Amino acid sequence: MTSNIRRLQLIDTDILKKVVAVLEQHQLNYYMIGGTLLGAIRHKGFIPWDDDMDIAMPRKDYELFLNQFAQELPDNFKVVNFKTDKNYKYYITRIENMDYKVREIRNQNFYESFAHVSIDIFPIDGTPDNKFLRKMYYFRVLFYRALVSLVQKNNIDRARKRGLLEKLIIFIGTHLPLQKFFNANKLQYKIDKLLRQQRPGSQFAGTIMGAYRVKEIVPRYYFGQGKYYEFEGYRFKGPSEYDAYLKHMYGDYMKLPSKEQRERKRHFEIIS
Incomplete structure (x- = not known):
C-alpha cells in the first residue's frame, strides 16, 4: 500500500x-x-x-x-x-x-x-456579506449539490461519517428514480451560475x-x-x-x- x-x-x-x-x-x-x-x-x-x-x-x-x-x-x-x-x-x-x-x-x-x-x-x-443572504446562498448551492449526488447515487461516498438526517436523506433519495427527472450536468450548470456571481x-x-x-x-x-x-x-x-x-x-x-x-x-x- x-x-x-x-x-x-x-x-x-x-x-x-x-x-x-x-x-x-x-x-x-x-x-x-x-x-x-x-x-x-x-x-x-x-x-x-x-x-x-x-x-x-x-x-x-x-x-x-x-x-x-x-x-x-x-x-x-x-x-x-x-x-x-x-x-x-x-x-x-x-x-x-x-x-x-x-x-x-x-x-x-x-x-x-x-x-x-x-x-x-x-x-x-x-x-454575500449579509448573514441571512449568505445562509440562503449556502442553502441553494448545497441543495443543488445534494441533488447532483443523489442523481449520481453510485458516486456517493458510503464510508464518510454523516449525521442521522443526512443518512436519512441519502437513503430516501437513492431509492427514488431521480435520474428520470433531473440531469446531473444541467444541475452543475445551475451551481456554476450561483458560484459565478462575482x-x-x-x-x-x-x-x-x-x-x-x-x-x-x-x-x-x-x-x-x-x-x-x-x-x-x-x-x-x-x-x-x-x-x-x-x-x-x-x-x-x-x-x-x-x-x-x-x-x-x-x-x-x-x-x-
Whole structure:
C-alpha cells in the first residue's frame, strides 16, 4: 500500500509542478488548500497516508487559466470538468496525467471503471456579506449539490461519517428514480451560475464545492496574496494566513489522526 501511495504522490507532485509553471508564467494566483496545505506545513510534503492534491484559484484566475492557458500544459495532460465532459461527476476541474490509470475507491463499480492520476482545482468564490443572504446562498448551492449526488447515487461516498438526517436523506433519495427527472450536468450548470456571481470584495470566500462544503468558506484575508511553503522539495503557494486557515479547518492540525482516520484518507488505487 505504501509504495502505491508514494507513487501516486510523486505523480501528483509532478502534475502540480507543471500546472504551476503555466500559472506563474501568466501571473495567475493559486493556493494549496485542505490536506495539501496541511501536508506542506506539518510534513513538508504529502501527508504520508494521503493520495490526492487540491489547489484553489480566485475565480477570475481560474477562468483565465481554463479558457486561455490550459492548452499550454503537456500533451499527455487532460483538463476535465463538467463543461468538457457532460458525464463528469464533479463540479471542480481535474488535471489528469493520461499516462497513469487509477480506480476511485469510493466508486461502487470499483472493479469495472478507472480514471487517471490527477490533481483537483477549485475556484474561490465570494459569498454575500449579509448573514441571512449568505445562509440562503449556502442553502441553494448545497441543495443543488445534494441533488447532483443523489442523481449520481453510485458516486456517493458510503464510508464518510454523516449525521442521522443526512443518512436519512441519502437513503430516501437513492431509492427514488431521480435520474428520470433531473440531469446531473444541467444541475452543475445551475451551481456554476450561483458560484459565478462575482463578489470580489466580499468578507468571506472559499471553495464551497470541496469535501467540507460550507466549512471551506473563510474570511477572505486568510488567502491574501499567498506565501510559498515547502512541498516535496519544491515551493508552492498557500494562503498567507495558513495558521488561521488550518485551525479553522482542522483545529489542532499538528496532532496526528488515529490509524482509522488515516485509512479513510485513501481515494485511489493505481493500476498502471
